[in-house]
Amino acid sequence: MNFNELKGFLDEKVNQYNTLDFIETDPVQIPHRYQQKEDIEIAGFLAATIAWGNRKMIINNANKMMNIMGNSPYDFVMSFTEDDLNKADGFVHRTFNAEDFKYFIRSLKHIYTTYNGLENVFSENQTTDSMQEAISKFKTVFFEVDPLDRAKKHISDPLNNSAAKRINMWLRWMVRNDANGVDLGIWKSIPTSKLSCPLDVHSGNVARKLGILTRKQNDAKALKELDTKLREMDSNDPVKYDFALFGLGVFEGF
Template identity: 55%
Template sequence: MNFDELKIFLDEKADFYNNPEFIEHDPIQILHRFSLKQDVEIAGFLSATISWGNRKSIINDAEKMMNLMENSPFDFVKNASRKDLSFLEGKSIHRTFNGEDFREFILNFKRIYQENDSLENLFLMKENETNYYHSLERFRTQFLGENLHRSHKHVSSTYKNSSAKRLMMFLRWMVRKDRKGVDFGIWENLNQKFLSIPLDVHTGNISRKLNLIQRKQNDWKTVEEMDLVLRKFNAEDPAKYDFALFGLGVSKDF
């Protein structure tokens, strides 16, 4: 396919997969159970954090976390103490993300929300930045804090050339605005034109089949390689193509 044909194809697929039916089978459904901004943020970040492996398993384990927080994430976080969270020790949450990791994340949330009304403040971009490479690293540093803990491995570092797929997916949920009813677009101070595709096995494999990227690794350099192409297709909303690429990969339509 030439440039124009590929753009038409991806626009059609993005429009096809970006609809409320997508929610039913995706971890984003967990966020759609809440209306309070902070509840959506916490549910979103936790759901994104465990988003690797089988989607059904991810959804079930995200539900488990919401139940452990009494289905009121923000209220639970505000009132939790380390002693209160002792019941999480030894609990299995999702694969290598365990009860201890969950406890540390809750305490990190509490610290952050004592100083900020929204997680958005930790992702703000600086002048002359054209993607979220530095923003994601600044967030990681502020969220995890200074105390080393095994939970740190669950927040990717772009400075270590990670594609930061789960963080980028969380950003898409929070930042991207359209009228389709899937993404939330509740963060007003971040621009969706700087979003990148959450690069994983599905989006990476389909992108190579379509010759959008040439690199073999699913890392940050490949994210930037893909940015160059997708921003030519749609400079104001490049992340919409996540629906096309992920949808094609999961459905095996292509």
């Protein structure tokens, strides 16, 4: 396929998969249950944090986290007691366990108390062309109080050559705002043009088969290569092509 044919093909797949039906089988359904901005971003962040492995298991365990927090994530984060935190005992999603969960709750409270919220940390550290430095800064902020070493692996750092798939996916949820209703678009201080594709095994394999990614590893260098190609197709909303790449890989076995 030449450039125009490839763009047309991917645009068609975006339209096919960027629909409300997508929500039914995706972890994005977790933040969709809330109305308050802070509830949405906390629910989304926690769901994205455990978004690896079987999708049904991800959704089930994200629901368990919401239940532990009384289905009021922001209120829980801002007013928890030690007894409240102990409700997380026994929680586990693969390598993310109750101790990680408790630390995440404490760190989120620190961010809302000290930095005026999650959006503010990212918007104040965005660069001219991407959010990767902001993601790195976010990790520094997240672990600046009584850091739990075992939890650090659950937040990636693009400046250490990670593709940061889960945070880039969460940023897509928070920032993108179109008429289709999958992404929530509650953050207004970050332009969609700076978002990056959540690069994982599915989107990476499809991108390679389509010839828009040559690097074999799914790392920060591969993400930059893929971002460059997707920005050529749509400089204002390059991350919309995540729907096409993911859909082709997961639903069509492309």
